[in-house]
């Protein structure tokens with residue numbers, strides 16, 4: 001339930017951002033992380049970026065997550081709704 | 082060691098496991114507070130690769146599991162109201178209340194919709210101006226700020242048909258209740274990673290200082306958890322009880338102060354009823370005065386009927402870390418993910434469903 005996944009911010013418009021999560025694009029809210037800019041990595045939870053990530057560490061996590069198949073699990077509820 | 086083969090970087094995992102074996106001298110009992118960590122631990126067979134002296138106990142950190150039946154019943158009663166659309170995270174859909182679940186209410190005609198984000202609930206409210214859209218606010222400090230932000234957005238855009246039934250809870254009071262009860266003696270705590278992203282690791286300082294618990298904030302990959310266990314074992318061996326962060330890419334000591342400001346602007350503390358613990362003072366969150374019109378608890382008057390607890394279910398004791406799922410007589414026999422008796426078997430992060438799915442109950 002408290003799972004958050006890393007995503008790369010592609011572009012920012014006001015409090016909204018387009019992010020890339022392992023190849024999937026999605027619009028998210030930056031209301032909780034207003035200082036984020038394009039190129040940053042964030043932790044994504046329920047459509048909101050909840051914190052900024054260290055980029056090098058984020059790439060590493062994303063790679064590990066893709067390999068471990070956790071990314072698909074985290075996205076499953078979106079397809080249901 | 083072979084139980085970590087699913088994880089590709091097994092070299093690093095192996096090295097961490099070796100270091101844990103080298104470091105562990107005394108028996109230690111560690112609790113992972115968060116259900117997400119329980120899943121990682123079982124999915125990658127981490128318990129099996131640790132030295133026998135390290136005992137791992139699962140804690141109450143599954144927001145779905147700790148939701149009391151009275152709150153579930155109220156949610157189901159809300160869903161049955163005419164003109165209401167009840168929106169919820171998928172995890173809540175199948176959880177049995179005193180009589181029936183949201184899923185059953187849905188089958189009987191209630192408009193219950195699963196959403197991924199409170200933003201989806203806002204969109205549904207905008208698209209259905211003649212309906213009342215209630216979002217079931219469930220979750221800890223990780224999730225509550227996102228719901229607080231949705232209420233601010235509803236206020237800003239003048240949305241009048243969006244409501245939140247808050248069942249949000251905060252972690253430290255529950256952890257304090259657990260520590261004060263003395264039911265489980267712990268040496269160390271695997272602190273929740275994404276709760277800490279908001280609260281900062283500072284939230285755990287009282288537990289290190291006042292209760293002598295070694296505390297390490299962990300991420301959710303197997304290497305994260307192994308690194309955390311190693312840091313905890315070292316603390317215990319060296320007689321230290323401090324707050325450290327293994328999950329440095331996502332968590333700082335301060336956390337996300339901006340998100341906490343939004344949380345504090347919208348919500349205020351209240352008492353909350355936790356399955357297995359009862360009412361814990363100040364452990365819940367409800368919309369404050371300015372946001373009363375968004376508070377489904379204030380706006381909707383429903384009679385949810387008498388509360389009935391599932392007969393024989395040990396979820397309360399499982400959540401307190403006092404018994405393991407396999408010690409529940411219903412585990413695997415009567416209670417399965419297809420026919421769940423208690424919420425710990427329904428939620429994807431519940432201890433019972435995790436044990437069931439990853440074979441944790443086959444050995445005890």
Ligand code: SF4
Nearest residue numbers: 395396409416423433
């Ligand atoms: S196995 Fe089922 S009945 Fe037993 S504690 Fe877990 S959820 Fe409750």
